[in-house]
Amino acid sequence: MPLQVPVYLRRLRKEDITEVVEIEREAFSPTWVSSPFKRDLNNRRASYLVACLEPGDSGPGLAVESAAVETADDSRSWLSRLAGRFGLGGGPPPEPAPVEDFAIAGYVSVWYQGDEAHIVEIAVRETLRGNGIGELLLIGSLRAAVAYGSHVMTLEARVSNFIAQRLYEKYSFKAVGIRKGYYSDNREDAVIMTTTPIDAEEYGRMFRELQDAWESRWGPISIFE
Numbered sequence: 001m002p003l004q005v006p007v008y009l010r011r012l013r014k015e016d017i018t019e020v021v022e023i024e025r026e027a028f029s030p031t032w033v034s035s036p037f038k039r040d041l042n043n044r045r046a047s048y049l050v051a052c053l054e055p056g057d058s059g060p061g062l063a064v065e066s067a068a069v070e071t072a073d074d075s076r077s078w079l080s081r082l083a084g085r086f087g088l089g090g091g092p093p094p095e096p097a098p099v100e101d102f103a104i105a106g107y108v109s110v111w112y113q114g115d116e117a118h119i120v121e122i123a124v125r126e127t128l129r130g131n132g133i134g135e136l137l138l139i140g141s142l143r144a145a146v147a148y149g150s151h152v153m154t155l156e157a158r159v160s161n162f163i164a165q166r167l168y169e170k171y172s173f174k175a176v177g178i179r180k181g182y183y184s185d186n187r188e189d190a191v192i193m194t195t196t197p198i199d200a201e202e203y204g205r206m207f208r209e210l211q212d213a214w215e216s217r218w219g220p221i222s223i224f225e
């Protein structure tokens with residue numbers, strides 16, 4: 001049975017940066033140049049989203065967003081409160097499986113250049129991969145890009161990174177070129193992947209279906225400020 005990790009997205013905050021850098025270091029090579037998280041906190045041409053989870057009601061500094069707990073009753077689990085917000089009452093919700101005691105499960109960074117939204121980094125904590133979190137981050141970044149007015153989304157991935165490529169292909173990214181020796185640690189090539197227009201009706205329809213499928217599998221998509 002998959003690990004059920006209740007998770008929601010919100011914008012990166014200053015206090016998240018230490019954890020996000022930890023995830024970045026774990027996911028990418030030791031020689032990777034870290035993203036300018038702090039510099040970009042107020043950058044209008046960038047979107048940084050984090051996937052947050054809560055190990056239990058009393059996790060350190062883990063109050064669920066106030067928007068999600070309008071009728072907060074501390075005797076109920078946060079999952080129950082989230083379910084309430086989305087009108088998913090009826091029967092006690094399943095208790096989340098215990099997870100390690102941390103708050104940020106993953107992050108995605110997007111830079112906007114002209115009519116393109118460029119995914120700079122996307123990563124999920126190694127122990128939490130395979131739980132739909134990377135896909136949720138991609139959904140959040142695509143929604144942000146559409147809201148920003150971007151026309152297409154692009155990214156580079158290591159040619160050997162089949163897992164990431166599978167994720168992008170699921171959202172109709174297609175390989176459109178190769179950057180030779182793009183990665184400085186091992187001179188590996190990057191494959192450039194791009195969507196068809198994300199502001200077109202056809203993409204919108206497919207995107208809605210994929211989000212519905214994500215929700216049927218993992219629960220409601222929750223994105224907060």
Ligand SMILES: CC(C)(COP(=O)(O)OP(=O)(O)OC[C@H]1O[C@@H](n2cnc3c(N)ncnc32)[C@H](O)[C@@H]1OP(=O)(O)O)[C@@H](O)C(=O)NCCC(=O)NCCS
Nearest residue numbers: 027122123124129130131132133134135157163164166167
């Ligand atoms: C790429 C990454 C973000 C995916 O996150 P994740 O939370 O594990 O992925 P999800 O559970 O949301 O899976 C979403 C999709 O990704 C693909 N995928 C995930 N794990 C996979 C695996 N082990 N094998 C093949 N495809 C896989 C599948 O298409 C999957 O959809 P499906 O479940 O319908 O098959 C994560 O593996 C990661 O952080 N990797 C290290 C950093 C990295 O490589 N980032 C990308 C840089 S380009």
